Amino acid sequence: MKKVLVLGGTRFFGKRLVELLLQDQDSEVTILTRGLTEDSFGEHVTRLAADRTDEAALEQAVGDTVWDIVYDNICYTPDEAAAAVRIWAGRAKRYILTSSLSVYDPQPEALAETDFDPWHYPLKSGGKTDISYQEGKRQAEAVLLQTADFPVAAVRFPIVLGTDDYTRRLHFHIEHVLAGRPVGIPNPQAEISFIRSDEAADFLHWLGREGSAVTGPVNACSDGTLTIGGVISIIEQITGRTAIVQSEAAETDQSPFGIGASWFMDTAKARSAGFSFLSLSEWFTELVSSLTHSLRQDQ
Template sequence: MNILVLGGTRYFGVHMVEALIQRGHHITIATRGLKKDNFGNSVHRMVIERSSPQSIAQAFSGRTFDVVCDSLAYCSNDVKYVLDSVHCKRYVMTSSASVYQLHVNTTESDFNPLEKSLKWCNRADYPYDEIKRLAESALFQAYPLQSSVAVRFPFVIGRDDYTKRLYFYVEHVVKGIPMFIDDIDVQMGYVSSEEAGRFLAFLAEQEYTGSINGSNGGTISLSEIIKYVEERTGKHAILSKDGEVAPYNGGVGYSLNTELASKLGFRFSPIKSFIFDLLNTFIEAAKV
């Protein structure tokens, strides 16, 4: 298939492009051209400004793709700029679990974008969770005839995590830096960057339309993570209200139900099957 990828040069987007290439698709990646990639001659490249409707229209007006994989759609206007200019048979949008009022076993039906009042907005107009809700609302309300899927991920983790949110905890234990954690025992879900990318590539080939969860199985607490780092290093976490504020603060206990993904044929691995190896990598990095 002829697939346009908006983004795709970092984090789970890289894994998505790699998976699409392995599946034999013809890939065009469109970015601001600021970051080099390692795809070589396997992809075509275009330079665009994602938040500019003029830039997108100039680049894609009149062009047709089988699939558009959009990892850069944050707000309703982002969706509009693309779907008003790019003709595609299928649109795969990366959304977020932030659209939910999260709880244990959160299912896709816990947020219905068709029931959300649609507002056209830019990225800075509302908090992140609200603009992601509005992005989904725009997709399914304004473009009801478009074959589309919105993929809801929790926190993404991996060796290539540029946010370094999980690494924060490891580094602070290893280097003895005080940190403030508001709820160390809360159980949360995560998805690996590799599996997130492969799931997006998988969905590009499916016919399912609507929203869908993507998450590794099970949950893990920061207490378990920190205890593992302490045992591996012989260090002890310094927890203090005066310490650096930890990035996952404010989170609630939750998990995402991925039965729908399983029914389509994609099974996520359990979180505890890989996270400790990832922590080992972060431990070595923090020692430098």
């Protein structure tokens, strides 16, 4: 039996990943969280409780078990990555880090994995209060890929969307349009990548099984892009309301998608390894429609 550990598996795409793993008859699934969020997995998983930022507690929780796969959805800093390198030295056969599109700076062309090179990025220490989210993810990749004695894949996801998105980023736009509130968008023509939460889970699951030869950074997003203005147009069509778009707005009205320049990824590496991504155009409008219906019922 494969021993699989998931750090951060009680909500959003982490929860969906655990649900997929539980369908694998050859896997024993363990989840590690702080123990603050209930889950619906019953007796089908083993649970470990520890604060990810407490290295001693984390090491005690995972013990001496040798894990076939460690999925790390909650590593945000070089200090956390360095702790993982120490804790799982000789104890992980494969390590899959959830990284981010944020490691890249925006550019007009599709971003390939080579546009940020974690193998030659200067290492530094730091926690969440010391560095930005972007730098934290860059450093997490760099520390793991440069110093770990186990194979590492770093999955670069864009913004993940779904009915289960606890950050409610797409919800924000629909709610603002329905309420007639302004939405701050500095560049409506900027293109962006997205991935749906179930697709993100599918990719992580595939990477741990069929994609086991993939190491290093790998981009993962739905096929196609949308402009931020295009997102708003779809919301207008579904809601029947006209959006109030402003180049500048109060912080509470600033779009979570309000990027100043295009920011989207090329997925040739993952596709050449055998993964087929969903088409963004086929699911985005359906998701907006589903969320709009739900939000209107809540009003």
